[in-house]
Amino acid sequence: MATRITRSDPRYALLHRSRNLRWDGDAAEAVAEIALCETAEQAAEALQRAVNAGMRPTVRSGGHCYEDFVVNNPGGMLLDLSLLKSDALPGDGDRYRISSGQQLGEAYIDLYKRRGVTIPGGSCYNVGAGGHITGGGYGVLSRLHGLTVDWVSAMEILTVDKKGHVELRKIDRHHDEDLFRACLGGGGGNFGIVTGFLFDRLPTAPFEVANAHFSFDWASMTEDRFVALLLAFGDYMAQRGCERDTWGLFAALGLSHISSGRMGLGLQFCNPDGRCDDLKPLDEFLDRFEEFDPVERRAGVPGDQRFAPRTPADRQHTGRYSIDRLLWLEATIGDSGGGHSGRAAYKSSYMKRNFTPKEAKCIYKHLTRMVPGVDLRGSVMAVDSYGGAVNAKDLAATTSVWQRSSIMKVQFQQYWDRAEEDAGRLQWMREFYTDVYSQEVEPQYAGTPYPNEYYEGCYINYPDSDMLAYAFWPQVYYGTGDLYPFLQQVKRRYDSNNIFHHKMSIRG
Amino acid sequence: MQPDGRSREGWTRREFVRGAASLAALPYLASPSPSFAYVASGEGAVHVFLVLGERWTKIQHVSSLAPACVLLSPSQRTLYVANEVEAHEGLPRGLVETFRIDPLDGRLTLSSRRPLSLSATRPRHMALSPDGKVLAVASYGGGIYNVFSVAEDGSLRQPPTIFKDAGCGGDSQLQGAAHPHSLLFDSSGRRVLASDFGSDRLSVFAVEDGRLQRLAQRPTGRGSGPGATVLHPGGSLFYAWHELESTLACYRYDAASGTVGETIQRMAFPSSSTGALAMHPSGRMLYTSQGVWQIDGGSGRLTRTEHVLPSATQIRAAPDGGSVYILDGSTGSIYQQPADRVTGELHFKTRVAWVSEPKSIAIRTRSG
Numbered sequence: 001m002a003t004r005i006t007r008s009d010p011r012y013a014l015l016h017r018s019r020n021l022r023w024d025g026d027a028a029e030a031v032a033e034i035a036l037c038e039t040a041e042q043a044a045e046a047l048q049r050a051v052n053a054g055m056r057p058t059v060r061s062g063g064h065c066y067e068d069f070v071v072n073n074p075g076g077m078l079l080d081l082s083l084l085k086s087d088a089l090p091g092d093g094d095r096y097r098i099s100s101g102q103q104l105g106e107a108y109i110d111l112y113k114r115r116g117v118t119i120p121g122g123s124c125y126n127v128g129a130g131g132h133i134t135g136g137g138y139g140v141l142s143r144l145h146g147l148t149v150d151w152v153s154a155m156e157i158l159t160v161d162k163k164g165h166v167e168l169r170k171i172d173r174h175h176d177e178d179l180f181r182a183c184l185g186g187g188g189g190n191f192g193i194v195t196g197f198l199f200d201r202l203p204t205a206p207f208e209v210a211n212a213h214f215s216f217d218w219a220s221m222t223e224d225r226f227v228a229l230l231l232a233f234g235d236y237m238a239q240r241g242c243e244r245d246t247w248g249l250f251a252a253l254g255l256s257h258i259s260s261g262r263m264g265l266g267l268q269f270c271n272p273d274g275r276c277d278d279l280k281p282l283d284e285f286l287d288r289f290e291e292f293d294p295v296e297r298r299a300g301v302p303g304d305q306r307f308a309p310r311t312p313a314d315r316q317h318t319g320r321y322s323i324d325r326l327l328w329l330e331a332t333i334g335d336s337g338g339g340h341s342g343r344a345a346y347k348s349s350y351m352k353r354n355f356t357p358k359e360a361k362c363i364y365k366h367l368t369r370m371v372p373g374v375d376l377r378g379s380v381m382a383v384d385s386y387g388g389a390v391n392a393k394d395l396a397a398t399t400s401v402w403q404r405s406s407i408m409k410v411q412f413q414q415y416w417d418r419a420e421e422d423a424g425r426l427q428w429m430r431e432f433y434t435d436v437y438s439q440e441v442e443p444q445y446a447g448t449p450y451p452n453e454y455y456e457g458c459y460i461n462y463p464d465s466d467m468l469a470y471a472f473w474p475q476v477y478y479g480t481g482d483l484y485p486f487l488q489q490v491k492r493r494y495d496s497n498n499i500f501h502h503k504m505s506i507r508g
Numbered sequence: 509m510q511p512d513g514r515s516r517e518g519w520t521r522r523e524f525v526r527g528a529a530s531l532a533a534l535p536y537l538a539s540p541s542p543s544f545a546y547v548a549s550g551e552g553a554v555h556v557f558l559v560l561g562e563r564w565t566k567i568q569h570v571s572s573l574a575p576a577c578v579l580l581s582p583s584q585r586t587l588y589v590a591n592e593v594e595a596h597e598g599l600p601r602g603l604v605e606t607f608r609i610d611p612l613d614g615r616l617t618l619s620s621r622r623p624l625s626l627s628a629t630r631p632r633h634m635a636l637s638p639d640g641k642v643l644a645v646a647s648y649g650g651g652i653y654n655v656f657s658v659a660e661d662g663s664l665r666q667p668p669t670i671f672k673d674a675g676c677g678g679d680s681q682l683q684g685a686a687h688p689h690s691l692l693f694d695s696s697g698r699r700v701l702a703s704d705f706g707s708d709r710l711s712v713f714a715v716e717d718g719r720l721q722r723l724a725q726r727p728t729g730r731g732s733g734p735g736a737t738v739l740h741p742g743g744s745l746f747y748a749w750h751e752l753e754s755t756l757a758c759y760r761y762d763a764a765s766g767t768v769g770e771t772i773q774r775m776a777f778p779s780s781s782t783g784a785l786a787m788h789p790s791g792r793m794l795y796t797s798q799g800v801w802q803i804d805g806g807s808g809r810l811t812r813t814e815h816v817l818p819s820a821t822q823i824r825a826a827p828d829g830g831s832v833y834i835l836d837g838s839t840g841s842i843y844q845q846p847a848d849r850v851t852g853e854l855h856f857k858t859r860v861a862w863v864s865e866p867k868s869i870a871i872r873t874r875s876g
């Protein structure tokens with residue numbers, strides 16, 4: 001039986017909380033019970049109890065949901081899977097198993113030490129596998145090996161049938177194929193509770209990677225130079241970055257607000273064979289930024305904890321640049337972040353082509369705009385590399401990740417501590433985002449990266465409730481094709497009573 | 509047609525004679541006292557009428573979001589309106605509007621719009637506890653009940669508690685999920701009886717600390733689709749209209765244990781029948797779209813009277829038993845029929861008003 005944590009339990013004070021302190025203040029919105037589940041059977045029992053009692057169940061694996069979809073559940077039950085970490089179960093055979101409660105860091109270590117393989121998604125150590133993978137599983141090795149959902153062979157999932165009975169399903173390409181596909185990127189909290197992922201095969205983990213960190217001084221950044229910097233990054237991703245020998249490059253341009261003083265560029269690179277013998281593609285990439293006076297940094301990209309400081313085991317100078325050449329697991333597990341607990345807000349977009357000068361100028365305008373009384377340090381527009389192996393078009397039909405034509409993925413992030421700052425920061429961020437995504441979209445979709453020749457919408461694992469203001473938000477997250485109708489069909493079939501729901505869940 | 513344009517319809521000669529003979533005995537007509545009628549209209553409004561006997565005068569038209577059910581507080585100073593919408597402020601949920609009622613002229617002023625919980629879409633029905641402190645809302649679309657705590661001034665405290673239901677019925681097209689249809693408090697005020705169209709069942713909930721806790725479930729038959737319900741004032745008989753199979757059933761209700769027991773009677777009607785129900789306060793007469801029924805107080809069994817009612821989306825009996833109001837959704841007509849306060853017998857009917865798609869009515873008496 002799952003461990004039941006109610007308000008009278010001292011552990012409730014900690015366990016009912018959100019990592020994002022924006023969702024942490026209203027006791028009236030809090031769950032009545034947290035069920036700590038160590039096995040799928042315990043989760044099934046807790047879920048059945050919730051259904052019988054008319055409680056809304058929400059699910060947490062690592063607790064990194066950007067929105068309040070999980071913790072704000074008045075009187076409901078939060079099923080916490082963070083203790084559900086079976087490495088293997090009888091019947092798994094030679095398959096690799098990742099349980100929903102495993103943190104990505106644990107999964108990296110486990111897979112590497114046992115089998116020398118890895119999943120391509122993720123970057124932050126303590127992000128939970130359950131939410132990460134059901135939302136797509138994008139990460140540092142995705143250009144090289146695709147998304148994690150591209151590798152999943154089977155899942156175990158608890159669903160609630162029409163009569164309200166919980167059942168454990170083992171789903172794959174031959175069993176409940178529609179549900180299986182829906183869970184490969186459709187997003188968590190929609191259809192049931194995934195308790196485990198199975199993989200017939202996984203990519204071999206790189207032997208080593210090269211990490212590098214640079215920064216650019218805002219003081220010397222004119223609008224022209226800023227525009228040129230963005231276009232240089234985007235041009236690489238749109239052109240050279242599409243060639244296979246560069247797919248081992250993951251780069252993130254951290255465009256912080258001018259009040260932060262500097263902007264950052266962080267990257268990880270390896271050759272397609274998982275080694276770093278040929279660093280010419282890396283040099284070639286870095287050459288593009290030479291004119292912007294990059295300064296080598298030992299610290300991470302501001303606001304991007306995926307590139308937190310670490311001590312290199314082996315520093316290597318290559319051409320004009322200093323890089324950290326590290327064994328892959330060492331580079332991946334080091335202090336790789338994800339533990340931030342404060343107030344935060346996020347937005348996202350997928351970009352199919354380079355920035356236009358109009359977009360870049362708009363970004364410059366907002367990143368240099370000072371708002372009286374609002375501290376905008378901790379505000380970052382992180383432009384991540386995308387594409388490569390992700391853009392295998394056939395995978396759009398077998399998974400629920402439809403964004404298979406993008407070259408960059410943008411994540412707007414803000415981090416702060418005091419509630420008094422909420423209004424000013426959020427307003428600036430909304431105005432920034434709305435303005436940027438009003439440059440190259442049809443007027444009726446202004447304010448969103450609505451799918452068109454420039455954009456492929458937003459990432460469901462970076463959910464943003466602001467987008468609910470637009471009636472077409474499902475198309476922004478799931479595209480204008482047949483994916484969303486498909487997901488709705490699956491919803492009606494496997495969760496006809498809408499037991500699993502949150503603000504942005506699939507509408508049946 | 510009457511000189512004032514109102515019509516009297518559906519009289520048999522016998523009804524006319526009986527009605528005429530009893531006119532003088534009706535205090536309602538002898539001394540009409542003004543009251544107010546609040547009618548939810550599918551066109552997105554609540555209409556307010558000044559009611560003087562059979563003379564209805566529209567005095568206000570208030571915009572409302574798809575009003576489906578109107579309910580007066582016991583003090584008659586607050587009107588609650590269930591808004592049958594799929595989404596509110598971008599989220600999948602309905603809402604409840606609260607209007608203040610001017611004690612003198614009966615006019616409405618919007619005081620709040622309270623969102624329901626997530627998944628509480630298309631709320632269609634509400635019930636208020638006898639003391640007015642708890643408002644329960646049935647959301648047909650999302651299969652969920654919301655319960656609000658009501659403040660002294662009639663306002664609703666946020667957030668509501670929820671009971672998320674699950675279930676299905678025999679009709680795969682219409683009953684793929686739970687669809688709470690109607691609900692009412694029993695006389696104790698601590699229990700709620702609910703019908704679930706989607707799940708073919710009746711439920712009894714206890715209200716404890718502002719939350720619903722299911723005490724019992726009672727299947728109504730596969731594919732029956734229970735809808736409108738009414739509780740006999742004696743507290744032990746429960747009548748339900750089953751929409752899908754067009755049956756009217758009487759169940760035994762045990763208030764002490766909170767269970768719906770044996771089926772006392774079950775009558776079938778043509779499948780096109782609509783299913784409005786109302787009980788006369790005397791407990792001696794049940795009004796339905798299929799006719800007017802005399803109730804055997806001992807057994808609960810129904811005996812059809814000769815009276816016929818028009819097709820109705822809702823029937824409501826005045827709390828004092830002096831009138832019955834009938835909303836005809838197909839024509840928009842609102843009928844008023846004087847009733848014998850003791851026996852519940854009806855007399856002639858008069859079309860007193862017309863509104864587009866009338867959905868629900870509440871009558872505020874002058875004494876309120």
